[in-house]
Amino acid sequence: MAKTKQVSPPKKNxxxxxxxxxxxxxxxxxxLIAAVLIVYLPSLNLGYTELDDSIFxxxxxxxxxxxxxxxxSFHRGVFNETEDVYYRPLLLDSFILNYQISxxxxxxxxxxxxxxxxxxxxxxFHLLKKIxxxxxIAFLLALLFAVHPVLSQAVSWIxxxxxxLLGIFVFSFMIFAIEYxxxxxxxxxxxxFAALLAGLFTKETAVFAAPAAWLLVVFLKRKNWLDRTNIFxxxxxxxxxxxxxxxxxxxxxxxxxxxxxxxxxTFPARLPVLLQYLGKIFMPFNLNxxxxxxxxxxxxxxxxxxxxxxxxxxxxxxxxxxxITGLVIYILLFIPALMVPASLNDQDFEHRTYLPMLxxxxxxxxxxxxxxxxxxxxxxxxxxxxxxxxxxxNIQNQKKFNDPLTFWSAAQKSSPHSAYATMMLGARLxxxxxxxxxxxxxxxYAMDSDQKYINYYVGVLLQTHDSILQSEKFFIKELTxxxxxxxxxxxxxxAFEKKDHPAAIKYLEKYLERNASDPQANNNLLLLYLxxxxxxKGRLQSEKMKQYGLEVPGELIERLx
Numbered sequence: 001m002a003k004t005k006q007v008s009p010p011k012k013n014x015x016x017x018x019x020x021x022x023x024x025x026x027x028x029x030x031x032l033i034a035a036v037l038i039v040y041l042p043s044l045n046l047g048y049t050e051l052d053d054s055i056f057x058x059x060x061x062x063x064x065x066x067x068x069x070x071x072x073s074f075h076r077g078v079f080n081e082t083e084d085v086y087y088r089p090l091l092l093d094s095f096i097l098n099y100q101i102s103x104x105x106x107x108x109x110x111x112x113x114x115x116x117x118x119x120x121x122x123x124x125f126h127l128l129k130k131i132x133x134x135x136x137i138a139f140l141l142a143l144l145f146a147v148h149p150v151l152s153q154a155v156s157w158i159x160x161x162x163x164x165l166l167g168i169f170v171f172s173f174m175i176f177a178i179e180y181x182x183x184x185x186x187x188x189x190x191x192x193f194a195a196l197l198a199g200l201f202t203k204e205t206a207v208f209a210a211p212a213a214w215l216l217v218v219f220l221k222r223k224n225w226l227d228r229t230n231i232f233x234x235x236x237x238x239x240x241x242x243x244x245x246x247x248x249x250x251x252x253x254x255x256x257x258x259x260x261x262x263x264x265x266t267f268p269a270r271l272p273v274l275l276q277y278l279g280k281i282f283m284p285f286n287l288n289x290x291x292x293x294x295x296x297x298x299x300x301x302x303x304x305x306x307x308x309x310x311x312x313x314x315x316x317x318x319x320x321x322x323x324i325t326g327l328v329i330y331i332l333l334f335i336p337a338l339m340v341p342a343s344l345n346d347q348d349f350e351h352r353t354y355l356p357m358l359x360x361x362x363x364x365x366x367x368x369x370x371x372x373x374x375x376x377x378x379x380x381x382x383x384x385x386x387x388x389x390x391x392x393x394n395i396q397n398q399k400k401f402n403d404p405l406t407f408w409s410a411a412q413k414s415s416p417h418s419a420y421a422t423m424m425l426g427a428r429l430x431x432x433x434x435x436x437x438x439x440x441x442x443x444x445y446a447m448d449s450d451q452k453y454i455n456y457y458v459g460v461l462l463q464t465h466d467s468i469l470q471s472e473k474f475f476i477k478e479l480t481x482x483x484x485x486x487x488x489x490x491x492x493x494x495a496f497e498k499k500d501h502p503a504a505i506k507y508l509e510k511y512l513e514r515n516a517s518d519p520q521a522n523n524n525l526l527l528l529y530l531x532x533x534x535x536x537k538g539r540l541q542s543e544k545m546k547q548y549g550l551e552v553p554g555e556l557i558e559r560l561x
Contacts, residue, residue: 022136022376022377022380024136024139024380024384025135025136025139025380028125028135028139029122029125031139031143032118032121032122032125032139032142032143032146033118033122035143035146035147035387035391036114036117036118036121036146036147037114037118038391039146039147039391039394039395040113040114040117040155040156040398041114042395042398043110043113043114043155043156043398043401044107044110044111044114045107045402046106046110046156046398046401046402047106047402047403047404048106048403048404049157049289049401049403049404049407049408050404050407050408050424050428051157051159051290051407051424052079052158052159053106053109053157053158053159055079056095056158056159057095057099057104057106057109057158058104060095061099061104063092063096064095064096064098064099065099066096067096067100069092069096070093070096070097073089073090073092073093073096074089074201074247074251075250075251075252076092076251076252076253077251077252077253078091078092080483081252082252082253083483084253085253087204087248087251087253088162088202088203089201090165090198090201090202091159091161091162091165091202091203094112094161094165098112106158109158110156110158112161113154113155113156113158113160113161113164114155116161116164116165116168117146117151117154117155117164119168120164120167120168120171120354121142121145121146122142123167123168123171123172123175124141124142124145124167124171124358124361125138125139125142126171126175127171127174127175127358128141128142128361128362128365130174130175130178130179131178131216131220131221131362132220132221132322133322133362133365136376136379136380137365137370138365139380140370140379140380140383140384140387141361141364141365143383143384143387144361144383144386144387144390145357145361146387147387147390147391147394148281148284148357148390148394149284149287149390149393149394149396149397150277150280150281150284150287150350150353150357151350151351151353151354151357152287152350152394152397152398153289153349153350153351153401154350154351154354156397156398156401157289157351157401160349160351162202162203162351163203163351163352163354163355164354165202165203166199166202166203166205166206166354166355167354167355169195169196169198169199169202169206170195170196170199170206170209170212170355171358172191172192172195173192173195173196173199173206173209173213174192174209174212174213174216175192176188176189176191176192176195177192177213177216177217177233178213178216178217178221179192180192180229180232180233181217181221181223181227181229181230181233184229189232189233189236192233192236193236193237193239193240196209196210196236196237196240197240197243197244200240200241200244201244201247203336204336205333205336205337205355207241207336208332208333208335208336209333210237210241211332212328212329212332212333212358212359213233213237215325215328215329215332216325216329217230217233218230219321219324219325220321220322220325266338266339266340267335267338267339270293270337270338270339270340270348271338272293272298272301273293273334273337273338273348274330274331274334274338275298275301275302275305276293276296276297276298276300276301276348277301277334277348277350277353277356278301278304278305278308278360279297279298279299279300279301279302279303279304280300280350280353281304281353281357281360282300282303282304282307282308283300283303283304284390284393285300285393286300286414287350287397288350288410288411288414288415289350289400289401289407289410289411289414290347290349290408290410290411290414290415290418290420290421291347291348291349291350291414291415292346292347292348292415292417292418293346293348294415294417295414295415295416295417295418296348308363308367310368311364311367311368311369312363312366312367312368314368314372315366315367315368315370315371315372316368316371316372316373317371318366318367318371319366320366322362322363322365322366323363323366325359325362326359326360326361326362326363326364326365326366327359327363328359329356329358329359329362330356330357330358330359330360330363331356331359332359333355333356333358333359334352334356337352346418346420347418404428405425405428405429405432408421408424408425408428409425411424411425412424412425412440417447419444419445419447419448419451419454420444420451420452420453422440422443422444422447423440423441423444423445423451423453423454423457425440426438426439426440426441426443426444426457427441427457438461441454441457441458441461442458442461444457445458450481452481452482452484453478453482453484454478455474455475455477455478455481456474456475456478456482456484456486456487456490458471458474459471459472459474459475459478459487459490460490462474463490463493468493468494468497469494469497469498471490471494472491472494475487475490475491475494476491485510485511485513485514485515486511486515488507488508488510488511488514489507489508489511489518489521491503491507492504492505492507492508492511492521492524495507496528501528501531501532502532504524504528505525505528505529505532508521508524508525508528509525512525516544516548517548517549517550519550519551522541522544522545522548522550523545523550523553523556525541526538526541526542526545526552526556527556529541530556530559530560535560538556538559538560539560542556542557542560
């Protein structure tokens with residue numbers, strides 16, 4: 001009996017006592033909440049970047065106002081109802097709901113981004129504990145995720161919320177998939193199915209969430225892969241993917257002209273992105289709001305890979321299963337970004353690191369950063385201090401998203417080989433430095449004359465310098481490349497200059513189909529109807545203008561009588 005008294009009770013007490021006494025761990029969730037709010041509440045003062053955010057908030061205000069479009073979002077592309085290859089219904093729905101709350105006040109949009117990130121951080125903390133990582137390590141890894149500057153684009157840039165939403169759904173999916181294998185409760189099976197389905201309707205990257213969850217359940221947690229419980233999991237995953245595919249196939253999306261060979265050729269060419277972003281995670285000193293592979297250095301990535309190898313090598317009691325699981329998940333969740341051809345999207349946006357970051361965090365849990373024999377309390381203090389330093393870098397990086405000129409200046413400086421960044425900076429400098437703006441537009445055209453929107457901006461440049469007739473071919477070409485509707489307005493001016501009033505009317509009518517409340521275009525169209533003797537159309541046009549709250553000039557009202 002004496003022996004039984006000496007064995008386990010003291011060990012249980014000594015193991016549990018530090019957890020209870022450590023204030024950081026006792027208030028872990030509150031600290032994570034505070035960290036997110038302290039780091040990201042300054043983002044509420046950020047404005048528009050004019051990279052997609054103005055499209056989703058201003059240009060699609062009519063779509064966002066209508067709650068019935070919560071269903072419509074599942075039947076269309078994200079930027080255009082039919083001429084789009086991107087399918088993001090839940091992102092569009094988040095914008096609709098956001099608009100009901102805050103209208104076009106961008107503070108409200110930034111606040112929702114912060115709150116979504118906060119939820120993702122708390123879910124990540126729970127997930128890391130769920131897969132067996134000690135609470136104090138899981139806390140530090142979640143804190144690192146909460147404040148890491150490489151993820152600031154996902155929070156500070158309104159469209160970056162797509163990856164935050166994806167993180168919420170995928171983390172939830174993984175948590176409940178593991179919970180189901182532990183408890184075999186049908187309720188958890190249903191929740192993980194719904195979470196995976198939501199992830200798929202957020203971004204197609206969620207296709208790789210199921211293999212990642214398999215690694216956590218079978219490889220890391222050592223569950224029998226043919227266990228009856230796991231079979232039910234697999235069936236639910238296939239069902240979710242099938243349902244998503246059926247709904248997506250019914251959407252009015254543009255059939256992609258991309259060939260399998262082009263995608264397959266893209267993958268190996270973009271593999272270095274994995275190394276580049278490893279460098280951004282370990283050494284976040286070369287962050288870029290508009291990165292392209294050509295202008296992203298490899299030095300930080302190579303150094304980071306060496307550092308990762310070293311801290312794994314010198315780790316005490318490392319678990320190779322966890323290390324391998326983390327590295328494979330990092331690669332798995334990055335695969336979709338590696339398969340996007342440059343012809344569709346040449347940018348390697350940092351918000352895409354949001355979900356793959358999970359794999360790196362899992363791997364870090366087994367490195368010398370934590371498995372080093374130091375006291376837990378000392379490591380917690382050191383970890384919090386490191387995160388405080390990263391928070392400062394994060395807040396500094398957020399400032400690049402302050403306004404269009406700041407954003408595109410940073411983009412062009414960090415990605416000088418990007419024709420798009422050069423063009424967009426030139427367009428934003430138009431009212432500030434006209435000479436510099438002209439130089440940048442011409443430079444961007446020389447870099448890539450088929451770049452989306454470049455022909456539009458060259459046409460505008462020519463019209464500004466009274467070369468109105470010369471601008472026509474550029475606007476026509478832009479319509480064949482991007483179908484950018486603003487081109488119709490300028491083509492109407494060309495037609496008017498050529499005294500081709502029927503063509504001018506046609507262009508203005510097409511323009512107003514996409515921007516119905518534009519005052520100048522409505523006024524010009526009414527004037528043209530009257531000048532061509534089309535009084536009945538003029539009266540109808542006058543009524544439309546009144547419906548939009550536009551003033552009809554008195555002299556035109558007299559002419560309508």
